[in-house]
Amino acid sequence: MRDRDRKPKFHRSEAAGKRADKGPRPRRDGGRPPWRGREGAADDTVILYGWHTVTAALANPGRRLRKLFLTENAARRLAEEKIEIRITPEIVRPNLIDQRLGPDAVHQGLLAEADPLDSPDIDTLPQEGIVLVLDQITDPHNVGAIMRSAAAFAVKAIVTTARHSPEATGVLAKSASGALELVPLVTVQNLARALTEMNERGFMTVGLDSQGEENLGAVALQQPLALVLGAEGKGLRQLTRDTCSVVARLDMPGEIKSLNVSNAAVLALYIGASRLGLM
Structure with a gap:
């Protein structure tokens, strides 16, 4: 094989540079913000999930909720039990909550992101x-x-x-x-x-x-x-x-x-x- 027919070899850094010229790789998470581990958010967001945990937070006027994710069944149950929802929820499939928390978390179709509660002196x-x-x-x-x-x-x-x-x-x-x-x-x-x-x-x-x-x-x-x-x-x-x-x-x-x-x-x-x- 003649020299001009051989493909050029790159060192690791050179290859990385060539890849960088093409722009960043597409994100596989659909652009969602990263969560810390499987349970915490990337900031100080408190993660609440499960029926008793989330409904207690909804009933606590001192708890500021940022986001509320509900499955259709959970939303229906909240309505049937006349539990007031203080924030407009996002209706999602159960597997989305599974992805956020991991398969072992028993969330019962409810997931909330909230501010931490104040710590008394x-x-x-x-x-x-x-x-x-x-x-x-x-x-x-x-x-x-x-x-x-x-x-x-x-x-x-x-x-x-x-x-x-x-x-x-x-x-x-x-x-x-x-x-x-x-x-x-x-x-x-x-x-x-x-x-x-x-x-x-x-x-x-x-x-x-x-x-x-x-x-x-x-x-x-x-x-x-x-x-x-x-x-x-x-x-x-x-x-x-x-x-x-x-x-x-x-x-x-x-x-x-x-x-x-x-x-x-x-x-x-x-x-x-x-x-x-x-x-």
Whole structure:
């Protein structure tokens, strides 16, 4: 073969340059804005999906909705149950919502994009009832389940850290089953400092730990009460333990002596609400 008949060879950078001359490649996503992962948007948009989660958001005047995607069946059910829709929805096929959330998300034909809710300040916590404090619990399923139980027991607020805690969106919101709209979520930078402030404001801060000095059922509880829960495995951090006014345990009669953190929260809330006469 003669030299002039051979096709020229390009280095990798040269080939890329030749491709760039032809303009950008067409986008396969149809030009839709990218979503962060399968659940979050590229900005601070809160993703809400599922019947209870979205209808609770629709009923919350403090929640600003940006977009609402409904399947025909979901739109029909909202109309039948006379649930007010505060925003013009976009009627879509179920597979579009599947594409946004992934095939494992049980969305029931509802998906909303919304603004985050405001986080109250620690000094606005009411001086009565029960508050939950979460020490670096990172699993969104657990936090969502805790929020659902908190709503059932009329918890005044949940205090959590800005870091080492899941965002109030996606799986957490779905697991909370609407409780995200009912229980204020207070985000703090330093948990020990927040507990110290709560102690100074008259809260009884009770840390829950398997190595606690006494059983929670035997502690003389008083309002306002803050129940402090640690992450599974690690439990409460040492500084958190030291800052709580009491560290108590949950005694179990069976062979297994520990509970999943969301189950421990339910039991602690039941004991606390019963002892304080809140039931």
